[in-house]
Amino acid sequence: MNIVVCVKAIPYIEERVKIDRSGKDIVKAGLKFKINDSDENALEEALILKEKYGGTVTVISLCSDRELTYAEQVVWECYAKGADQAILVCDKIFENPDPYITSKTLAEALRSVKYDLILTGCQAIDDSYMQIGPMIAEILGLPYTTLAVKIQVLDNGRILVHRELEEGYRQAVEIKLPALITVQTGINLPRYAALIKVIAAKKKPLRKITAQELKLDVEMINSWRNIFIEEMYIPKAERAAQIITGSPEEAATKLALIISNTLKSG
Amino acid sequence: MREILVIAEHREGELRSSCLETISKAHEVADKGGLEVTSVIIGSNIKSLAEKLREYVSKVYLAENHEITYYDCEIYKHIVSKLIREVKPLMVLMGHTSYGMDLMPGLSSHLSLPLVTDCIDIELSNGKLNAIRQAYGGRVNVKVSLKPSETYLATLRAGVFQPAKPTQTKGEIVEVDVPPLELKVKHLEVIRPEIEDIDISKADIVVGVGLGIGAREKIPVVKELAETLGGVLGCSRPIVDRGWLPQTRQIGFSGKSIKPKIYIAVGISGAANHVAGIKGARTIVAINKDSGAPIFNISDYGIVGDLFQVIPILVQELKKVK
Ligand SMILES: Cc1cc2nc3c(=O)[nH]c(=O)nc-3n(C[C@H](O)[C@H](O)[C@H](O)COP(=O)(O)OP(=O)(O)OC[C@H]3O[C@@H](n4cnc5c(N)ncnc54)[C@H](O)[C@@H]3O)c2cc1C
Ligand SMILES: Nc1ncnc2c1ncn2[C@@H]1O[C@H](COP(=O)(O)O)[C@@H](O)[C@H]1O
Numbered sequence: 001m002n003i004v005v006c007v008k009a010i011p012y013i014e015e016r017v018k019i020d021r022s023g024k025d026i027v028k029a030g031l032k033f034k035i036n037d038s039d040e041n042a043l044e045e046a047l048i049l050k051e052k053y054g055g056t057v058t059v060i061s062l063c064s065d066r067e068l069t070y071a072e073q074v075v076w077e078c079y080a081k082g083a084d085q086a087i088l089v090c091d092k093i094f095e096n097p098d099p100y101i102t103s104k105t106l107a108e109a110l111r112s113v114k115y116d117l118i119l120t121g122c123q124a125i126d127d128s129y130m131q132i133g134p135m136i137a138e139i140l141g142l143p144y145t146t147l148a149v150k151i152q153v154l155d156n157g158r159i160l161v162h163r164e165l166e167e168g169y170r171q172a173v174e175i176k177l178p179a180l181i182t183v184q185t186g187i188n189l190p191r192y193a194a195l196i197k198v199i200a201a202k203k204k205p206l207r208k209i210t211a212q213e214l215k216l217d218v219e220m221i222n223s224w225r226n227i228f229i230e231e232m233y234i235p236k237a238e239r240a241a242q243i244i245t246g247s248p249e250e251a252a253t254k255l256a257l258i259i260s261n262t263l264k265s266g
Numbered sequence: 267m268r269e270i271l272v273i274a275e276h277r278e279g280e281l282r283s284s285c286l287e288t289i290s291k292a293h294e295v296a297d298k299g300g301l302e303v304t305s306v307i308i309g310s311n312i313k314s315l316a317e318k319l320r321e322y323v324s325k326v327y328l329a330e331n332h333e334i335t336y337y338d339c340e341i342y343k344h345i346v347s348k349l350i351r352e353v354k355p356l357m358v359l360m361g362h363t364s365y366g367m368d369l370m371p372g373l374s375s376h377l378s379l380p381l382v383t384d385c386i387d388i389e390l391s392n393g394k395l396n397a398i399r400q401a402y403g404g405r406v407n408v409k410v411s412l413k414p415s416e417t418y419l420a421t422l423r424a425g426v427f428q429p430a431k432p433t434q435t436k437g438e439i440v441e442v443d444v445p446p447l448e449l450k451v452k453h454l455e456v457i458r459p460e461i462e463d464i465d466i467s468k469a470d471i472v473v474g475v476g477l478g479i480g481a482r483e484k485i486p487v488v489k490e491l492a493e494t495l496g497g498v499l500g501c502s503r504p505i506v507d508r509g510w511l512p513q514t515r516q517i518g519f520s521g522k523s524i525k526p527k528i529y530i531a532v533g534i535s536g537a538a539n540h541v542a543g544i545k546g547a548r549t550i551v552a553i554n555k556d557s558g559a560p561i562f563n564i565s566d567y568g569i570v571g572d573l574f575q576v577i578p579i580l581v582q583e584l585k586k587v588k
Binding site for chain 2: 011013014015016017019026099100103122125126127128129130131132133134135137138139143144145146147160162163164165166167168169170171172173174175176179185186189225226227228229230231232233234235236237238239240241242243244248249251252253255256257258259260262263
């Protein structure tokens with residue numbers, strides 16, 4: 001089975017974010033980047049299927065020129081884990097694309113690739129749209145299902161998928177290949193990429209595709225845009241937490257009193 | 267009058283609460299814009315649900331067929347697409363739920379209509395749809411506008427809007443055809459949650475452990491806090507994903523909703539999908555080393571610090587005051 005996995009490099013945030021001068025984005029300079037959570041699960045699932053049934057795993061990522069080094073790092077890690085091919089769709093015109101632009105472009109790039117199954121993450125946790133998987137499927141005319149927490153190959157090109165619902169419920173569906181499935185975290189435990197393998201992977205060929213090679217230009221990309229970001233801001237607190245200050249000892253001691261009083265007052 | 271069409275969601279013979287929340291927001295937008303709110307419901311044996319639904323909207327499109335045993339992406343997509351083409355609603359809304367997340371992006375591409383997902387607010391301004399949504403795990407709010415369109419699609423975050431109240435008048439019911447379809451994605455069955463060891467949704471005191479714990483071996487540090495308080499240990503999703511605690515302990519959108527007197531979130535960032543499960547907690551306490559963690563935005567008390575320094579002392583002090 002030939003599988004394509006869509007992977008995105010996302011900023012890894014451990015501290016307060018800052019809004020940049022445009023007021024429409026966060027300050028990304030100085031942030032570390034990593035593969036999006038559920039994309040890592042999607043890759044793992046693809047590798048598991050390849051080990052069982054043979055075939056190839058191709059990873060594809062779309063980024064702007066500025067993000068190229070991050071995307072490359074992510075793709076090398078995918079190689080180190082066992083991906084066979086990598087495609088980077090990279091161009092300066094892919095600065096802050098909206099979900100439809102990303103989907104259209106990835107779908108265009110995938111027209112020259114042979115696949116039976118496309119896997120994406122269910123959500124990129126930076127802008128959290130949850131749109132791209134189903135959109136790519138629809139553009140390519142593939143059936144799709146989302147939020148997979150179990151994928152099992154049946155006979156005759158059918159796949160059993162458990163998709164996650166709310167509150168611990170799941171829905172079992174059967175889907176016919178070729179198809180697209182979005183993967184939820186928890187479906188598997190992703191393997192680690194050994195550092196030596198990541199270094200070795202940098203020698204592997206990387207297919208880079210520019211907008212021009214896909215016959216795309218700024219005008220066309222702009223005509224696809226559905227979502228315009230007007231403003232980004234830090235949300236106001238719903239309940240402003242009373243922050244307990246002092247050394248860890250002092251703060252913990254004060255908190256112990258607050259907790260016991262809260263519980264006593266019922 | 268142009269319509270705001272809400273795609274109704276139901277499970278196990280009940281309308282989902284997110285559906286009534288979406289209807290309520292739809293009414294708010296409709297009242298300002300001179301629009302009417304309608305709804306489409308799809309499934310088998312749904313006459314009584316349609317009866318209920320008509321208490322909230324002016325028209326219910328009823329697509330009933332015994333073959334539609336459950337939510338089915340392709341059937342929903344087909345019926346709703348046809349309805350959109352015929353009715354040309356100004357807006358089509360659905361909850362940002364496992365059905366909405368599945369259906370709406372496909373519908374958007376299929377009909378080339380703009381979609382904005384997981385909105386915490388929407389407004390119509392000069393016929394254009396603006397929305398507020400969140401990014402970076404709730405750290406930032408993003409105000410967006412959609413490309414001008416005849417019809418806009420949006421999904422609304424569950425738990426944000428008050429559920430609609432029934433109105434005096436009952437809407438009309440319009441039956442919609444369900445054509446035979448050859449499906450490439452077939453519903454097989456619903457799998458219900460496992461039987462729990464402990465029901466965290468009923469506990470008075472819950473301590474939640476998140477990925478800040480770093481390793482499975484460290485979980486007892488937080489468990490001891492729960493035990494000292496006579497409460498139960500819950501967790502965020504990544505803890506379950508890694509197999510460190512069973513699914514029955516997961517708090518949030520895809521886990522349990524809890525309503526304790528006190529919830530203490532330890533090493534949890536406060537992503538919307540976690541927060542969805544703690545709306546009913548009376549007092550929320552957060553311990554997190556990142557002062558910008560969104561969990562502090564919904565907490566009553568907080569300590570910005572390293573849990574490994576704070577928790578042992580907290581446990582020791584709680585034992586004293588007891
Ligand atoms: C469809 C869908 C459904 C989902 N359902 C759920 C759900 O039901 N429940 C759920 O929880 N999530 C759910 N999620 C995932 C959710 O979006 C978040 O990814 C998740 O809640 C993050 O968990 P976390 O806060 O434990 O981890 P992180 O976001 O990684 O946060 C860890 C936190 O620990 C802090 N920290 C690190 N070290 C320390 C230390 N030493 N001391 C103190 N603090 C420290 C960090 O500052 C950080 O804030 C769902 C996602 C999707 C897409
Ligand atoms: N720039 C990108 N390059 C490759 N895949 C992407 C990109 N953006 C999103 N995806 C894929 O689409 C999924 C859903 O993204 P989103 O709809 O933005 O939440 C991600 O988990 C990825 O698998």
